[in-house]
Amino acid sequence: MNRGSRPRLGILLSGRGSNFEAIAKNVFKGSLDCDIGFVFSNKPDAPGLELARKFGLPYGTIPSAGMGRAEFDAQVASLLLGKKIDLVCLAGYMRILSGHFVSKFPNRLLNIHPSLLPAFPGLDAQYQALQHGVKLTGCTVHFVDEQLDSGPILLQAPVPVLDEDTLETLSQRILAEEHRIYTEAIAWVLEGNFRIEGRRVLRT
Numbered sequence: 563m564n565r566g567s568r569p570r571l572g573i574l575l576s577g578r579g580s581n582f583e584a585i586a587k588n589v590f591k592g593s594l595d596c597d598i599g600f601v602f603s604n605k606p607d608a609p610g611l612e613l614a615r616k617f618g619l620p621y622g623t624i625p626s627a628g629m630g631r632a633e634f635d636a637q638v639a640s641l642l643l644g645k646k647i648d649l650v651c652l653a654g655y656m657r658i659l660s661g662h663f664v665s666k667f668p669n670r671l672l673n674i675h676p677s678l679l680p681a682f683p684g685l686d687a688q689y690q691a692l693q694h695g696v697k698l699t700g701c702t703v704h705f706v707d708e709q710l711d712s713g714p715i716l717l718q719a720p721v722p723v724l725d726e727d728t729l730e731t732l733s734q735r736i737l738a739e740e741h742r743i744y745t746e747a748i749a750w751v752l753e754g755n756f757r758i759e760g761r762r763v764l765r766t
């Protein structure tokens with residue numbers, strides 16, 4: 563994927579950064595064969611950026627105030643391209659990306675979502691699952707397109723909804739699966755042994 567050296571991940575986050583932390587720990591212990599080239603947040607006070615600082619990873623933010631989505635995304639895309647990022651991983655990045663941004667990272671832009679898509683896209687997916695009364699939910703890693711929580715699915719993990727579940731206990735169990743399958747999906751994409759047929763991501 564990268565020109566002869568280790569592939570470089572770009573992480574985009576807006577909040578706590580536990581998925582970023584799980585990915586970073588897997589990189590540090592060698593379970594993921596890549597480097598984290600940049601951690602970006604649209605929120606200067608995101609706890610995830612503090613984690614990046616603690617880990618000694620390059621990080622930054624661009625103030626979005628007064629900027630339209632297209633202009634902001636164009637600046638973020640050129641920042642990441644300037645840092646020679648090969649694969650962009652959204653990890654709790656609370657913005658829908660413009661078509662321009664998506665086109666800059668073809669098949670190199672991933673997201674994690676806390677439901678079994680296409681069920682419960684958008685905000686508060688765990689709450690939506692509880693409210694709906696499903697007995698099974700989970701999480702999904704997918705390629706990103708211009709629609710919300712859309713794009714071909716790489717991996718999913720099921721999580722049963724227990725009678726005694728609260729929003730907190732269910733979210734916790736889903737999160738543990740998120741941390742596991744995000745790294746697995748990144749490793750798969752870095753290996754490059756997949757092909758996309760329609761909406762299906764298949765092993766080659």
Ligand code: GRF
Pocket residue numbers: 575577578579580581582610653654655674675676740
């Ligand atoms: C996760 O639940 C992820 O699935 C969703 O946003 C949340 C981010 O959590 N897209 P964290 O910041 O990685 O802890």
